[in-house]
Amino acid sequence: MKILYQTRKKISFLNMKSVKQHSPLSRLVTTGLVFLFFFSLNLSAQGDPANGEKLFKSVCAACHKLDAKLVGPALLGITDKRDQDWLIAWIKDSPGMIKSGDKLAIQVFEENNKLPMTANPQLSDQDIKDILEYTKGKPVEAVAAVATEADPGVERGKQIFKTNCAACHKMEGKLIGPPLLKIGDKYEDAWLKLWIKDNAALVASGDKLAKIAAEYSPIAMTPFRQLTDQDLDDLLKYMAVGDVAPVAASASAADQEIFNKPGIGVLPTLAITIGALLLLSLIIAAVTNRKAVEDDEESGVSVLKTLIFNPFLRFLFIIFSILLGAWFLFGWLMQIDVNEGYQPIQPIVFSHAVHAGDNKIDCQYCHSSAKHSKTSGIPTANVCMNCHKSISEYKGELFGNYTKEDLDKEIQKLYDAVGWDKVNVKYIEGYEQKPIEWVRIHNLADFAYYNHAQHVTVAGVACQTCHGPVETMHDMKQFSPLTMGWCIDCHRATEVDLTKNGYYKNIHDQLSKKYGVEKVTAAQMGGLECAKCHY
Amino acid sequence: MKNILKITIALAFLFTLSSCWLDKTKPNYQYMPDMYKSVGYDTYSVNPNFGDGRTSQPPVEGTISRGKVPYDYPNTQEGYDAALLNLKNPLEVNEANLENGKAMYTIYCISCHGASGAGDGELVKRDKFLGVPNYKDRPITEGSIYHVIMHGRNLMGSHSGQLTAKERWQVTMYVQQLRNELLK
Numbered sequence: 173m174k175i176l177y178q179t180r181k182k183i184s185f186l187n188m189k190s191v192k193q194h195s196p197l198s199r200l201v202t203t204g205l206v207f208l209f210f211f212s213l214n215l216s217a218q219g220d221p222a223n224g225e226k227l228f229k230s231v232c233a234a235c236h237k238l239d240a241k242l243v244g245p246a247l248l249g250i251t252d253k254r255d256q257d258w259l260i261a262w263i264k265d266s267p268g269m270i271k272s273g274d275k276l277a278i279q280v281f282e283e284n285n286k287l288p289m290t291a292n293p294q295l296s297d298q299d300i301k302d303i304l305e306y307t308k309g310k311p312v313e314a315v316a317a318v319a320t321e322a323d324p325g326v327e328r329g330k331q332i333f334k335t336n337c338a339a340c341h342k343m344e345g346k347l348i349g350p351p352l353l354k355i356g357d358k359y360e361d362a363w364l365k366l367w368i369k370d371n372a373a374l375v376a377s378g379d380k381l382a383k384i385a386a387e388y389s390p391i392a393m394t395p396f397r398q399l400t401d402q403d404l405d406d407l408l409k410y411m412a413v414g415d416v417a418p419v420a421a422s423a424s425a426a427d428q429e430i431f432n433k434p435g436i437g438v439l440p441t442l443a444i445t446i447g448a449l450l451l452l453s454l455i456i457a458a459v460t461n462r463k464a465v466e467d468d469e470e471s472g473v474s475v476l477k478t479l480i481f482n483p484f485l486r487f488l489f490i491i492f493s494i495l496l497g498a499w500f501l502f503g504w505l506m507q508i509d510v511n512e513g514y515q516p517i518q519p520i521v522f523s524h525a526v527h528a529g530d531n532k533i534d535c536q537y538c539h540s541s542a543k544h545s546k547t548s549g550i551p552t553a554n555v556c557m558n559c560h561k562s563i564s565e566y567k568g569e570l571f572g573n574y575t576k577e578d579l580d581k582e583i584q585k586l587y588d589a590v591g592w593d594k595v596n597v598k599y600i601e602g603y604e605q606k607p608i609e610w611v612r613i614h615n616l617a618d619f620a621y622y623n624h625a626q627h628v629t630v631a632g633v634a635c636q637t638c639h640g641p642v643e644t645m646h647d648m649k650q651f652s653p654l655t656m657g658w659c660i661d662c663h664r665a666t667e668v669d670l671t672k673n674g675y676y677k678n679i680h681d682q683l684s685k686k687y688g689v690e691k692v693t694a695a696q697m698g699g700l701e702c703a704k705c706h707y
Numbered sequence: 708m709k710n711i712l713k714i715t716i717a718l719a720f721l722f723t724l725s726s727c728w729l730d731k732t733k734p735n736y737q738y739m740p741d742m743y744k745s746v747g748y749d750t751y752s753v754n755p756n757f758g759d760g761r762t763s764q765p766p767v768e769g770t771i772s773r774g775k776v777p778y779d780y781p782n783t784q785e786g787y788d789a790a791l792l793n794l795k796n797p798l799e800v801n802e803a804n805l806e807n808g809k810a811m812y813t814i815y816c817i818s819c820h821g822a823s824g825a826g827d828g829e830l831v832k833r834d835k836f837l838g839v840p841n842y843k844d845r846p847i848t849e850g851s852i853y854h855v856i857m858h859g860r861n862l863m864g865s866h867s868g869q870l871t872a873k874e875r876w877q878v879t880m881y882v883q884q885l886r887n888e889l890l891k
Contacts, residue, residue, distance in 0.1 A: 243862060493712065532818065532829040554865070558863070559836070617742065619742050
């Protein structure tokens with residue numbers, strides 16, 4: 173085994189040498205070939221890294237990463253440090269080894285905070301060999317993966333664009349300067365590089381194209397001499413491709429449709445009313461006008477004149493205006509302190525769509541006090557840390573206008589609040605923790621009492637009934653009006669499940685008899701009594 | 708006559724304008740807020756009477772709040788070993804306990820441990836959390852399950868704040884049931 177390992181080292185060493193003199197393409201090919209070679213070698217002689225990766229992810233990854241410390245030490249190249257047979261024995265039964273007095277085992281145990289590693293007797297020797305193969309094979313695979321990946325330059329270019337160009341340029345649409353998407357189709361890359369670096373010099377040198385470009389705007393473009401050729405390459409790559417269209421938003425629209433309330437909107441109703449009034453006045457005017465003509469009182473009276481001077485129509489119009497005014501007044505009074513659609517800016521960009529939607533975490537996982545208490549609690553930061561101890565960066569689909577870096581910073585805000593050191597994966601000792609000051613959205617007036625436990629646990633109402641499709645909201649907003657009429661509507665319509673509660677069976681039977689119904693609504697059980705909510 | 712007309716139209720126009728609540732990031736206005744806003748401190752409101760400015764305070768050290776059950780096994784390896792051997796479930800194994808255990812499991816554990824307890828929850832499938840063990844691969848007892856819910860283990864955090872003592876035992880009972888099924 174050892175000889176085999178050494179030969180591999182030699183091969184890779186030789187390979188490294190030759191790589192230096194080759195172009196990136198041939199490097200890619202050679203790494204790929206070498207990887208394939210190792211792969212086949214591994215299959216025959218040792219472990220299968222693909223199976224190893226699977227096993228590593230399901231067995232080891234809870235405590236170990238390849239390239240960094242987690243609960244246990246980093247495992248990349250662990251086979252260089254320790255003998256394979258020892259490792260197999262250790263992985264199978266580390267507590268047993270420590271007890272048996274193996275010196276190395278005790279040393280490892282003490283080096284790692286005296287946390288014993290879980291024994292894995294279910295793994296076979298071959299399984300462990302596969303895993304160990306994976307801990308070696310990773311760097312080769314990583315190189316291959318990076319080389320074949322889309323193009324990291326585009327992402328870098330985007331950053332450069334944002335920091336340098338975005339003040340005056342947009343990708344699409346003119347700002348101070350022209351739009352830059354696919355600018356490479358219009359001009360040559362070499363010329364663009366010169367232009368970006370120092371456009372004034374280019375104009376001064378008498379370049380024709382530069383003169384035309386300079387006439388685009390009276391404001392000269394800032395020269396960017398600090399950008400390196402690599403920067404410019406990346407920038408041009410980004411300009412050629414542009415932003416990959418965000419996919420996140422599309423799903424929510426259809427869901428929102430379902431939650432929209434039925435009935436004709438206010439504006440159509442108003443239009444119909446005004447239209448009816450106009451029609452009515454026209455008819456009246458026409459009728460009176462004809463009468464006037466028939467009576468031969470004043471022959472040259474037009475319909476329009478009757479419309480304006482008819483006393484009845486004037487009266488009608490005033491009545492109508494007063495009613496309309498009253499209607500507006502009423503509408504205005506009714507929306508005081510109704511916060512439907514309230515969407516404050518929160519201290520951390522916390523997306524319910526990512527947590528409850530994509531990752532399907534139950535609402536009550538975080539809002540755990542909803543089942544026993546009046547308030548559906550804001551989770552304490554340690555609940556966040558249950559997952560974010562290991563999830564320190566955002567890897568999901570991007571949403572809003574945030575980049576991955578922006579969202580990583582949002583997770584960092586949580587770490588700043590609780591004092592978590594994400595590099596060493598532990599809490600900073602003596603750190604003064606700060607509360608995260610979330611902005612409250614759903615805020616019932618103090619004169620109304622509402623109890624979450626009664627609705628969530630007793631009635632079994634889904635959170636979405638009142639809070640709307642939260643699992644599609646990146647920014648949380650108030651979905652329901654939370655008015656009294658809204659409460660009562662639901663109490664009148666909701667039927668109570670009487671089958672599960674034997675304790676109140678007598679009362680329930682009497683109630684159904686009294687109302688002559690099979691099922692009792694919340695309202696019939698006293699859900700409309702004033703003092704239930706106002707006391 | 709014409710004046711009245713003009714005034715009504717102007718008023719109606721004003722009302723339409725003022726009824727627009729444009730900036731949705733700020734709350735809508737209130738009329739006489741005295742009755743809207745609580746005189747007492749709300750659960751999460753800022754409170755100048757405490758040093759850290761919060762209304763919700765942790766229990767005073769050395770006290771046990773009503774309904775809470777103290778737990779004596781420390782959050783160490785020794786505590787885990789002791790709980791594994793000695794700690795027993797005080798609840799009777801019955802339908803009702805298992806049913807609520809399942810309900811709680813479905814909320815608090817399923818994301819990682821999966822519906823069957825095989826360590827294949829949604830977060831594992833989406834590569835957010837890796838290495839969640841299958842219950843059958845671990846020599847766990849009711850004592851150790853309860854201990855881990857209470858204090859967490861390795862990267863799993865404590866879930867004692869989200870579950871009451873009774874619920875923790877119900878979840879423990881349900882996890883044992885799942886494990887027995889997996890071992891079959």
